Amino acid sequence: MIYLRLFWEYFKIGLFSIGGGLATLPFLQDLCKKTDWFTTKDLSNLIAISECTPGPLGVNMATYTGNITAGISGSIIATLGLVAPSIIIIIIIAHFLNSFKDSKIVQNVLYGLRPASSALIAVAMCSVATVALLHLNLFNETNNILSIFDVKGIILAILLFIGVKKIKAHPVVYIAIAAVCGIIFNF
Amino acid sequence: MKLLLNLFTSFARIGGLTFGGGYAMLPMLQRELVEDKHWVTEEELMDYYAIGQCTPGVIAINTATFVGYKMAGILGGIFATIGVVFPSWIIITIIAMFVQHFAEYAAVQHALAGITVCVFVLILDAVIKLGKKSLKDKCSILIFLLVFCISLFTNISSAYLIIFSGILGVIICTIKTKIAKNTLEKQKEDIR
Numbered sequence: 061m062i063y064l065r066l067f068w069e070y071f072k073i074g075l076f077s078i079g080g081g082l083a084t085l086p087f088l089q090d091l092c093k094k095t096d097w098f099t100t101k102d103l104s105n106l107i108a109i110s111e112c113t114p115g116p117l118g119v120n121m122a123t124y125t126g127n128i129t130a131g132i133s134g135s136i137i138a139t140l141g142l143v144a145p146s147i148i149i150i151i152i153i154a155h156f157l158n159s160f161k162d163s164k165i166v167q168n169v170l171y172g173l174r175p176a177s178s179a180l181i182a183v184a185m186c187s188v189a190t191v192a193l194l195h196l197n198l199f200n201e202t203n204n205i206l207s208i209f210d211v212k213g214i215i216l217a218i219l220l221f222i223g224v225k226k227i228k229a230h231p232v233v234y235i236a237i238a239a240v241c242g243i244i245f246n247f
Numbered sequence: 248m249k250l251l252l253n254l255f256t257s258f259a260r261i262g263g264l265t266f267g268g269g270y271a272m273l274p275m276l277q278r279e280l281v282e283d284k285h286w287v288t289e290e291e292l293m294d295y296y297a298i299g300q301c302t303p304g305v306i307a308i309n310t311a312t313f314v315g316y317k318m319a320g321i322l323g324g325i326f327a328t329i330g331v332v333f334p335s336w337i338i339i340t341i342i343a344m345f346v347q348h349f350a351e352y353a354a355v356q357h358a359l360a361g362i363t364v365c366v367f368v369l370i371l372d373a374v375i376k377l378g379k380k381s382l383k384d385k386c387s388i389l390i391f392l393l394v395f396c397i398s399l400f401t402n403i404s405s406a407y408l409i410i411f412s413g414i415l416g417v418i419i420c421t422i423k424t425k426i427a428k429n430t431l432e433k434q435k436e437d438i439r
Contacts, residue, residue: 075303084305108351109342112359114265115335116305123339132340139336143328146304150312151324153298158317165417172390172416173297173409174290174381178374179394180300180405184270185370192363213364220368231274232264234365242361243354 062130063137069095070122070141077118084118097125118142193217216241250319251326257284258311258330265307266362272307274369277376286318289380301406307331386419 073087085107092103106124110117119139126138160166190196193213220234241247257279265272273296280286287295292310299309308328315327382388394408 074305077303077305109339112266112355112362113335113338113342114263115332115338116307118305119308119332119335120339123336124343127340127343135336135340135343139332143304143308143332146302146308147312147324147328149302149304150299150309151316151321153302154313154316154324157294157298168417168420169413170294170297170416171387171420172412172414174293175387175391176394176409176412177293177297177300178377178381179391180398180408181270181273181296181370181377182374182391182395183398185367185374186399188271188363188367188370192360192367213360216361216364217368220365221371224368224372231278231369234369235264235266235362238361238365239358240361242357242359242364245361247357247360247364 063134066126066130066134066138067141067144070126070138071144073118073122074142075145084116084121088118088121091125097129212245212247216245216247251322254315254318254323254327255330255333258315258327259333261311262307262331263334266359266366270306270370271366272310273373273377276310277373280314287314289376291317293377293381297409297412301409386423390415390419 069091073084073091077084077087088103089100092098092100098106102124103121106121107117110120113120119142122138122142123135126135130137157166193210194208195210196208216238220238223229223234223237261272261275261279264275273292276292277289281289281292295310295313296306299306299313302309308331311327311331312324316324319326378391382391390412394412397403398405398408
C-alpha cells in the first residue's frame with residue numbers, strides 16, 4: 061500500500077513540476093506538510109546534498125523518502141513514479157515531432173525556440189556565476205567594491221576556460237581538477 | 248539490445264557527472280551525444296531543451312527520454328531515462344543509509360565550491376557553442392536578447408517564455424515570407 065502511495069505522490073510531482081530541478085521544491089514542501097515521510101529539516105538537508113551530488117533535486121528527494129519509508133524497493137518505486145509522467149509525455153511529443161518535423165509551422169516554432177533556449181541557459185549561467193565568482197554577502201558587510209570579486213574563483217575560472225578551449229578533454233577531467241583545487245586552496 | 252545498453256551507460260555517465268541541475272548537464276550532453284556518439288545534432292539538442300522546459304518533468308529527464316526515443320523508440324526512451332537517474336539513485340541510497348551529515352563536511356563544501364566554478368566555465372563554453380548555431384540572423388538575436396532580459400529581471404516562468412518565443416517564431420517567419428513574396432512580385436513587375 062505504501063508503495064502505491066509513494067508512486068502516486070511522486071507521479072503527481074513529476075506531472076506538475078515544469079522546468080529545472082528546483083521546480084519540484086514547492087511540491088515537496090506540500091508533501092512534507094501532508095505526510096510524515098520527511099521533516100522540513102530533512103528537506104533542507106536534501107537540498108544541500110543535492111547541490112553536492114549529481115542529479116536533480118526531485119530524483120534525490122524521491123530516492124531519499126522512498127528509502128526511509130519503505131527501504132530500497134520504496135526508493136525505486138518513488139523514483140519511477142517521478143519519471144513516469146516525463147517518459148509518457150515526452151514520448152508522445154517526440155513521436156509527433158518526428159512526424160511533423162518538416163512541416164512549415166513546426167519549423168517556424170523551432171526558429172523561435174532555439175534562441176530562447178540559448179537565452180535561458182545564459183541566464184542560468186549568470187546565476188551560477190554569482191555563486192561561483194562573487195561574494196555578495198561580503199560586499200554587503202564591507203561596502204568595498206573590490207571585495208565583491210572572488211579572486212581565487214576568477215583565476216580558477218580563467219585557467220579552466222583556457223584548458224577547455226585548448227585541450228578539449230572530457231568535462232569530468234575539469235570537474236575533478238576543480239574539486240581538488242577547491243579542497244587544496246580552501247574555496 | 249546493444250544500443251539500449253549503450254543508451255543506458257551513456258546517460259548513466261551523464262547523470263553521474265551532472266552537478267547543479269539540468270543546465271549543467273548541457274556540456275556533458277554536447278560532449279557525449281553530439282561530439283562523441285553523433286546521436287543528435289546541436290540544433291536537435293536545443294529543441295529538446297526548449298520543449299523540455301515547457302512540458303512537465305525535470306529537464307534532465309525530459310532530454311534523456313527525447314534522445315532515447317529518437318535512437319531506439321519507446322524502449323530507448325525508458326532505458327535512457329532510467330540511466331540518467333541511476334547514479335543519483337545509488338548515491339542517495341548510500342547517503343540515506345550511512346552518511347546523514349554528508350553535506351556538512353568541510354572538504355565536501357570546498358570541493359563543491361571548486362566544482363561550481365568549473366560548472367560555470369563549462370556552461371559558458373556550451374552557451375558560446377549554442378550561440379554560434381542559434382543566432383544566425385537579426386531576428387533570432389532579438390529573441391535571444393528579449394528572453395535573456397525578461398528572464399534575468401523578472402520572475403516570469405521559463406515555460407511561458409518558451410511558449411511566447413514559439414509564437415514569436417511563427418509570427419516572424421510569416422512576416423518574413425510575406426516580405427519576400429512582395430519583393431519578388433515587385434521585381435517581376437519591374438521586369439515587365
